[in-house]
Amino acid sequence: MSQTAVEAGQTRSFRALRDHAESGLGLALVAVAILYLLYKAVASPARFFDAFLNGVNNGSLYALIALGYTLVYGIIELINFSHGDLFMLASVLAAFVVVTVFGVTTASVGGVLLVLVGLVIVMVAAASLNVTAERLAYRRLRRAPKLAPLITAVGLSFVYQWGGLRSNGSGQKTWNGIFGDRGFSVGGVKISWATVVVISVTIPLLLVLTWIVQKTRQGKAMRATAQDQDAARLMGIDVDRTIAFTFGLGGAMAGAAGVLWVESIGDTRWDAGFRLGLYAFTAAVLGGIGRLDGAVLGGFLIGIVQSVNDAGVLPFGQKWSQTVVFTILILLMVFKPEGILGRPTTEKV
Amino acid sequence: MASVTSATPAPGTTSRNRLAGKGWPIGFGIAVLLVFSLFEWILPNMSGALPDFFERWLPLTVVNQCLIWAIMAIGLNIVVGYAGLLDLGYVAFWAIGGYTAGWFMSGFFTQVKVNVFGHPAVGQASGFHINFWFVLVIAAAHCALWGVLIGAPTLRLKSDYLALVTLGFGEIIPEFFKNADDLDLPWAHHFDLSHGTRGITPIDAIPTGVFHYLSSGVLQIPAELGPFDDALKFLVYSLVAAFAIFVSLRIREGRLGRAWLAIREDELAASMMGVPLMRTKLAAYAVGAAIGGIGGVCYTSAVGGVAAEDFAFSSSIILLAMVVLGGMGNVWGVLTGALVLQWINGNGLKELGNTITSVTGHDINFPSYNFLIFGAILILMMLFRREGLLPETRTRQVLREPERGELESVGADLEGEPV
Numbered sequence: 001m002s003q004t005a006v007e008a009g010q011t012r013s014f015r016a017l018r019d020h021a022e023s024g025l026g027l028a029l030v031a032v033a034i035l036y037l038l039y040k041a042v043a044s045p046a047r048f049f050d051a052f053l054n055g056v057n058n059g060s061l062y063a064l065i066a067l068g069y070t071l072v073y074g075i076i077e078l079i080n081f082s083h084g085d086l087f088m089l090a091s092v093l094a095a096f097v098v099v100t101v102f103g104v105t106t107a108s109v110g111g112v113l114l115v116l117v118g119l120v121i122v123m124v125a126a127a128s129l130n131v132t133a134e135r136l137a138y139r140r141l142r143r144a145p146k147l148a149p150l151i152t153a154v155g156l157s158f159v160y161q162w163g164g165l166r167s168n169g170s171g172q173k174t175w176n177g178i179f180g181d182r183g184f185s186v187g188g189v190k191i192s193w194a195t196v197v198v199i200s201v202t203i204p205l206l207l208v209l210t211w212i213v214q215k216t217r218q219g220k221a222m223r224a225t226a227q228d229q230d231a232a233r234l235m236g237i238d239v240d241r242t243i244a245f246t247f248g249l250g251g252a253m254a255g256a257a258g259v260l261w262v263e264s265i266g267d268t269r270w271d272a273g274f275r276l277g278l279y280a281f282t283a284a285v286l287g288g289i290g291r292l293d294g295a296v297l298g299g300f301l302i303g304i305v306q307s308v309n310d311a312g313v314l315p316f317g318q319k320w321s322q323t324v325v326f327t328i329l330i331l332l333m334v335f336k337p338e339g340i341l342g343r344p345t346t347e348k349v
Numbered sequence: 350m351a352s353v354t355s356a357t358p359a360p361g362t363t364s365r366n367r368l369a370g371k372g373w374p375i376g377f378g379i380a381v382l383l384v385f386s387l388f389e390w391i392l393p394n395m396s397g398a399l400p401d402f403f404e405r406w407l408p409l410t411v412v413n414q415c416l417i418w419a420i421m422a423i424g425l426n427i428v429v430g431y432a433g434l435l436d437l438g439y440v441a442f443w444a445i446g447g448y449t450a451g452w453f454m455s456g457f458f459t460q461v462k463v464n465v466f467g468h469p470a471v472g473q474a475s476g477f478h479i480n481f482w483f484v485l486v487i488a489a490a491h492c493a494l495w496g497v498l499i500g501a502p503t504l505r506l507k508s509d510y511l512a513l514v515t516l517g518f519g520e521i522i523p524e525f526f527k528n529a530d531d532l533d534l535p536w537a538h539h540f541d542l543s544h545g546t547r548g549i550t551p552i553d554a555i556p557t558g559v560f561h562y563l564s565s566g567v568l569q570i571p572a573e574l575g576p577f578d579d580a581l582k583f584l585v586y587s588l589v590a591a592f593a594i595f596v597s598l599r600i601r602e603g604r605l606g607r608a609w610l611a612i613r614e615d616e617l618a619a620s621m622m623g624v625p626l627m628r629t630k631l632a633a634y635a636v637g638a639a640i641g642g643i644g645g646v647c648y649t650s651a652v653g654g655v656a657a658e659d660f661a662f663s664s665s666i667i668l669l670a671m672v673v674l675g676g677m678g679n680v681w682g683v684l685t686g687a688l689v690l691q692w693i694n695g696n697g698l699k700e701l702g703n704t705i706t707s708v709t710g711h712d713i714n715f716p717s718y719n720f721l722i723f724g725a726i727l728i729l730m731m732l733f734r735r736e737g738l739l740p741e742t743r744t745r746q747v748l749r750e751p752e753r754g755e756l757e758s759v760g761a762d763l764e765g766e767p768v
Contacts, residue, residue, distance in 0.1 A: 141732070159725065
């Protein structure tokens with residue numbers, strides 16, 4: 001506080017040095033992980049690439065869910081704990097709409113169109129649910145101590161799980177995606193059509209989302225609200241509407257993830273949202289929470305790590321997959337809470 | 350804040366002082382004795398509707414379960430209510446305490462044969478058989494150690510990140526126990542630490558020690574409490590709960606407790622006043638974990654076994670709902686919240702559903718609404734009565750106090766609640 005300019009300058013250069021060292025260490029760790037994976041890829045390529053593609057498939061879904069966390073966290077610094085369960089409800093609804101109502105189980109032109117219609121329906125439904133939750137529960141608590149909205153989110157996640165339990169039953173239900181497990185093979189590695197579909201839906205969605213946030217008026221309002229709500233309000237931005245819109249965007253992404261989940265993985269469980277929500281949250285933190293590109297990068301990384309571990313490439317095996325991902329979460333939180341792409345922030349007083 | 354409170358004692362301060370003072374053990378003891386005599390002497394000697402009513406609505410096993418959950422809720426209250434650190438993985442300490450009991454009070458480790466005042470079941474000579482009362486101490490120490498180990502690297506995180514990390518631990522530790530039936534350790538291959546999903550069972554009985562020799566015609570006290578001595582077990586769990594309440598209340602009044610409250614209310618201001626943040630938070634974690642471990646031992650002894658399936662995320666949240674419903678920071682509120690919610694969870698909801706079904710003829714499966722009810726409790730309490738049903742005066746003032754910056758910006762926007 002009573003520093004001279006010279007002292008402040010020295011502190012700053014020291015801090016810059018430390019930042020470089022820390023990010024260097026993080027990059028080195030990532031590099032070691034990648035080298036290990038490359039070594040495995042060379043040692044047993046077919047098994048590795050199978051797991052890798054599976055990971056890309058899961059990673060796309062994690063990225064879509066992680067975007068919901070990161071959008072909401074970016075704008076009101078709330079960990080929307082119920083987001084994973086919102087995804088679960090979306091997957092249950094997707095199975096109901098696509099398989100039960102539309103009856104689409106085989107690949108045809110009409111089938112693909114109906115799946116797209118289902119995608120839109122589920123995205124709108126999940127977005128509306130998220131906006132309703134914001135309006136009823138979170139908006140009143142925006143100025144409360146931080147514990148209050150977090151506990152509310154936990155309560156909401158219980159309510160969603162109850163919804164899943166009522167609509168999906170206490171067991172697991174398996175649905176037939178339109179492509180089943182058919183695919184084509186390139187050089188001995190089987191690529192399933194479902195993975196192709198997941199990627200070809202995810203990438204346009206990500207592009208549209210980036211365009212909305214970066215280029216449109218509404219996106220500008222979102223970024224302004226994230227920086228300073230009061231200043232944004234003084235500039236004539238409807239803060240409430242902007243925050244509701246952000247929740248809607250996040251919900252729509254979770255809805256899309258739900259449809260893709262049913263089409264590619266194909267099973268729905270009432271308690272799937274909890275685990276997947278945590279995976280996606282880990283992904284968001286891994287990339288740097290609050291950053292859209294970070295959520296996508298983190299989603300793919302977590303998806304690949306999990307699949308590679310599931311396939312037995314890592315020395316742990318499938319039963320420890322959850323532990324591996326949560327250990328990554330804990331290590332990140334402790335040593336690099338700002339993530340790979342994020343910048344360290346000091347706490348606001 | 351503290352100076353304001355002491356200068357003008359708010360209404361409610363007196364009642365808290367009365368409860369926190371020396372008077373409460375007498376009231377608690379009378380309540381326990383009333384319940385005990387009801388179930389031990391009055392009900393078995395009656396006939397007619399009343400014993401049936403209690404058998405349906407409030408059997409003694411449910412009362413015992415309520416008490417055990419109350420012990421753990423009081424432990425969680427120290428972390429969440431006193432120190433303001435949101436812990437979403439408290440079930441981890443429950444699991445560690447439960448498995449400590451499983452290891453030291455059963456014939457699980459067939460490699461060894463240790464008996465310290467233990468009461469092994471027939472045909473279970475091998476394994477650790479340590480006296481229940483000693484295991485309580487061991488589990489408390491074991492859990493406190495784990496509380497410090499988990500807390501030390503994570504407690505410097507912000508509140509919401511901390512919640513997620515504790516949640517991660519709450520998932521990892523039960524999963525470890527689930528998978529730990531086939532560990533490849535450097536010194537032992539295929540080492541079984543937990544029996545996996547089958548769990549460790551049976552657990553040794555609770556010994557009564559010298560009280561066995563005091564038993565008379567009115568009250569027969571066996572040397573160890575078998576599966577049907579629920580009334581005596583009730584006394585044991587009441588004693589443990591009283592210990593947890595005692596610890597909570599005494600620490601709350603002392604230097605450490607005041608430091609916890611200061612951190613809860615404003616971490617930055619507390620550190621400026623010279624409160625060592627890390628050490629104080631770690632103490633909260635350790636004490637909370639120790640009480641959770643004691644509760645875990647009681648739970649294991651009550652159900653006669655320990656299995657990884659018991660430790661689900663929903664248990665952490667139900668415990669949190671107990672703390673929130675009763676009133677964060679107020680031991681009596683938490684105790685009430687825990688007793689009521691566990692009764693709803695265990696028996697109340699089921700019987701209510703059965704009654705409505707038999708009266709109206711509609712088949713209502715009330716227990717399937719469990720999640721809805723607990724979720725709604727959390728949401729509605731946060732929206733409308735953030736301080737809980739039996740709030741601590743101090744908590745109410747803090748939770749209702751608008752922040753300074755927001756008071757200033759109120760002129761720009763008057764939406765939401767009037768401040």
